[in-house]
Amino acid sequence: MGFYLPQTDKVIATQETYKAYGTTDITVRYRDTASETAGSKQVTASNLKFDLTNGFDEQILTGSVRFKAGADTFIDRSGLIYRNVDPTTGSATQSGSIQYGTGVVTVDSWTPGADNTLTLQSLTTTTDLLPIHHVSFRTPTIPIRPGSLTVVVGAISGGQLTLTANEAGLIETTQAHGSINYETGFVDLYFYTKTKITEANRAEIEAEEWYLPELEFIEGTDHYINVPFWIAADSVRFNAVAYTYIPLDADILGLSATRLPPDGRVPIFRVGDLGIISATKLQELPSHVAGQTYNLNDQRISWCELQDAHGSKVPFDLYTVDYDYGRVTLGGDFALGALVAPISAKHRYQDMGLINDVQINGQVTFTKPLTHNYQAENTVVGSALVINDMQSRYTAKFVQSVWNNTWADTASGASLSANYNDALYPIAVTNKGAIQERWAIVFTDSTNFRIIGEDAGQIGTGSINVDCSPINPVTGSPYFTIKKEGWGTGWASGNVLRFNTKAATFPVWCIRTVKQSEPTTISDQFQIMFRGDINRNV
Structure with a gap:
């Protein structure tokens, strides 16, 4: 309930003439002692409501109100009433609201038990500051x-x-x-x-x-x-919170920031580019029975791997994945070993499409509809770096009389009569096995040699009497194959056959940026995913 202070509406002065009655009897009833039914009732008000501008129509200026009710002092701040402001910190207790146009103040919090005397200490009004919308x-x-x-x-x-x-x-x-x-x-x-x-x-x-x-x-x-x-x-x-950008030293950043925007951000989505929508989920398998096939909640997935309760990856040779139907089959010899149950499948499904429109609010439109259902909490929209077709090959083949540990792409020193006939027996490379490397076949005698890479180091030895096919341990395929039929005669210790292999890969520079702040996690990690189009033989 509300409690309203009594207010006077108007005072009118009048003159009245009173006279005594004659013989008329006047009956008076009165009592001289209190009745036994007399009593008192205490009413508790939920708020106090009063008008600071009673009797005039003027707008109150914000921040000008100050009044005292009982022992409490009240002020206004942007439409709210606060009481007992701490002069040191400026903190106070919110106690009500004020209407600047009508002057009505509603107080819903005050010190109980105090008197209801209201004392106005400060108030400024105006008729020039019109309300706005x-x-x-x-x-x-x-x-x-x-x-x-x-x-x-x-x-x-x-x-x-x-x-x-x-x-x-x-x-x-x-x-x-x-x-x-x-x-x-x-x-x-x-x-x-x-x-x-x-x-x-x-x-x-x-x-x-x-x-x-x-x-x-x-x-x-x-x-x-x-x-x-x-x-x-x-x-x-x-x-509001605004950003302030500090120019970074190019030596620290690792690239020249001259052409970067002031805020360091560059657009990653453009009309006509390719965009990738990707959703990553983690699904716990109901069991881990060897030879058992488990259905995932999604089909046509693009990537999947198994991990245990601690996030340790299950070796890839212990299971197979059917990406089209979203199935995981444990190998017949599957065993937990050092892994901790339960086993979960972390999988991802994606859609790739041509970007049709990009809005400043972050909305990206594709030229074709999506083929999966995506939820905001596990979906990421990213741009794609188009690499086009790639094919492995070898280049810059030459021979050199003496190996001087210099990785140049042209021969140096005296000429050499021995050679390798790559016109009839070209050095064979495959997309799966070849890497970006410069190779040196350094002879230790007339038939045997060492296989040395500029970055890989010495990876093996060979002979001109057998095919030379050093294995790439990552893919299980040869880095290259040198046919025994291509070797000529006249090789001696120290002679070298030099050539370069070009991998079916694209050079990508990855720069990860972390804003200056206090660390929130002990460790962090990320993955880089490559997508490729292949021809399937049906």
């Missing part, structure tokens, strides 16, 4: 961190509004409608309430000074109008 401003620093803007306004007839912009920069409430451009810092806010016009309220709405017939609009069969929600212009406050 549209606010536009620009933040002094840009860009603004998405989701960090908060705007506080004091309503003329309804306390305080606290507004927060979402990640897209939109502000949408019943009374406030607007947005912020995080890049430019421009904020545009309209304050109104969408109201349905009925026969009961049409006359009242049309009587307002701001009403114009052009402001009405129709939705369906109903008529609506946006009724202004008036706010005090001097009550608008905002708070």
